[in-house]
Amino acid sequence: MTELEKYRDQIDAIDRKIVRLFHERMQVVEKVADYKIKSGKSVFDSQREQQKIRTLGELCENDFEKRAVVEIFEQIMAISRKKQYQLLTENGVTLPVDYASTEKLHFHNARVVFQGVEGAYSFEAMKTFFDDSIETAHVSTWREAMELLARHEMDFGVLPIENSTAGSVSDIYDLLLHYHNYIVGEQTIKIDHMLMALPGTRMEDIRTVYSHPQGLAQCSPWLDKNHPEWTRRQVLNTAMAAEKVAREGRRDQAAIASRSAAEYFGLQILQEGGMSAEKNSTRFIILSARRCFVKGARKISICFGLPHACGTLYNILSHFIFNGLNMFKIESRPIPDRPFEYRFFIDFEGNLADPAVKNALRGIQAEAVDLRLLGNY
Numbered sequence: 001m002t003e004l005e006k007y008r009d010q011i012d013a014i015d016r017k018i019v020r021l022f023h024e025r026m027q028v029v030e031k032v033a034d035y036k037i038k039s040g041k042s043v044f045d046s047q048r049e050q051q052k053i054r055t056l057g058e059l060c061e062n063d064f065e066k067r068a069v070v071e072i073f074e075q076i077m078a079i080s081r082k083k084q085y086q087l088l089t090e091n092g093v094t095l096p097v098d099y100a101s102t103e104k105l106h107f108h109n110a111r112v113v114f115q116g117v118e119g120a121y122s123f124e125a126m127k128t129f130f131d132d133s134i135e136t137a138h139v140s141t142w143r144e145a146m147e148l149l150a151r152h153e154m155d156f157g158v159l160p161i162e163n164s165t166a167g168s169v170s171d172i173y174d175l176l177l178h179y180h181n182y183i184v185g186e187q188t189i190k191i192d193h194m195l196m197a198l199p200g201t202r203m204e205d206i207r208t209v210y211s212h213p214q215g216l217a218q219c220s221p222w223l224d225k226n227h228p229e230w231t232r233r234q235v236l237n238t239a240m241a242a243e244k245v246a247r248e249g250r251r252d253q254a255a256i257a258s259r260s261a262a263e264y265f266g267l268q269i270l271q272e273g274g275m276s277a278e279k280n281s282t283r284f285i286i287l288s289a290r291r292c293f294v295k296g297a298r299k300i301s302i303c304f305g306l307p308h309a310c311g312t313l314y315n316i317l318s319h320f321i322f323n324g325l326n327m328f329k330i331e332s333r334p335i336p337d338r339p340f341e342y343r344f345f346i347d348f349e350g351n352l353a354d355p356a357v358k359n360a361l362r363g364i365q366a367e368a369v370d371l372r373l374l375g376n377y
């Protein structure tokens with residue numbers, strides 16, 4: 001036996017002891033869970049954990065081992081909590097979320113609101129998601145759409161949440177937080193931006209180009225390269241840009257909008273193709289004030305705050321990993337009046353009826369601040 005083999009034998013013997021001791025600890029943890037189920041006491045006890053970390057740290061021989069022991073026990077206690085969340089779920093202790101499941105969404109004859117005007121991309125997303133029986137209304141801001149839903153004056157709303165080139169629509173995240181409307185579906189639409197103007201307009205006549213900020217952002221490489229001299233002006237919606245150019249009748253103005261907007265407002269397309277990325281698409285969410293999810297729903301959106309402390313996001317994300325849940329997206333938004341503190345928005349794969357989802361949500365609810373379920377769709 002070489003010297004190395006001898007040491008490895010010693011390590012193996014120690015590791016066997018650690019595994020045995022870990023098992024013993026987990027058996028006690030199950031008894032703790034039992035007690036908590038009966039007494040209704042919450043799983044996470046941050047004071048007890050901090051005190052344990054302090055006393056265990058003090059047992060260490062040096063600073064290096066102290067740091068290591070702190071890290072190891074933070075993990076051991078996190079695992080012990082996850083075991084307890086699992087036992088709570090298995091014992092039928094339900095999460096306090098009042099979501100109703102339904103076989104399918106009922107939108108026949110529904111009232112649907114979108115932001116913008118006919119010819120806008122939201123309009124196209126709405127037409128694709130719903131059938132022809134719906135009654136539609138349009139408003140000029142996203143906030144108004146949210147408001148109408150919250151007051152139950154409209155059944156569903158269609159709002160853009162993310163573009164594959166320009167990224168997330170951050171205002172929508174802020175509105176999701178402000179209004180208690182829920183995501184019940186999503187629709188992705190391919191975005192083909194085109195440059196349009198009054199019939200007969202030549203490129204060299206144009207001085208100003210109008211579009212939604214996302215339209216301008218998505219076409220900025222094309223504009224920078226070909227027409228850096230044009231003034232870029234933001235309007236609320238791409239179709240509104242087309243409508244403005246048509247209504248004002250000036251040859252020095254152009255709009256960046258969809259083909260359907262050009263057709264709807266009788267404008268001539270001066271440039272199509274190559275204005276924005278080839279695979280440019282926008283994802284729209286379908287919102288409702290009713291908290292329901294369809295039985296086959298495979299995507300969940302949540303948001304929560306976190307204390308400004310080292311490792312808090314890491315600990316929360318561990319609930320997804322531990323329960324084998326795939327994350328699609330993570331987004332952070334600043335919390336107003338709390339400089340440099342953030343609220344996180346996460347989309348992940350699953351259905352609210354899945355035990356793995358229940359376990360993860362239970363853990364996140366206990367360990368994050370103000371968890372909100374935004375939808376399962």
Ligand SMILES: C=C(O[C@@H]1C=C(C(=O)O)C=C[C@H]1O)C(=O)O
Nearest residue numbers: 032043044045048049077080081
């Ligand atoms: C086991 C318990 O539950 C949790 C896990 C702990 C641990 O593993 O030591 C400590 C405190 C709690 O957050 C307990 O409450 O004692």
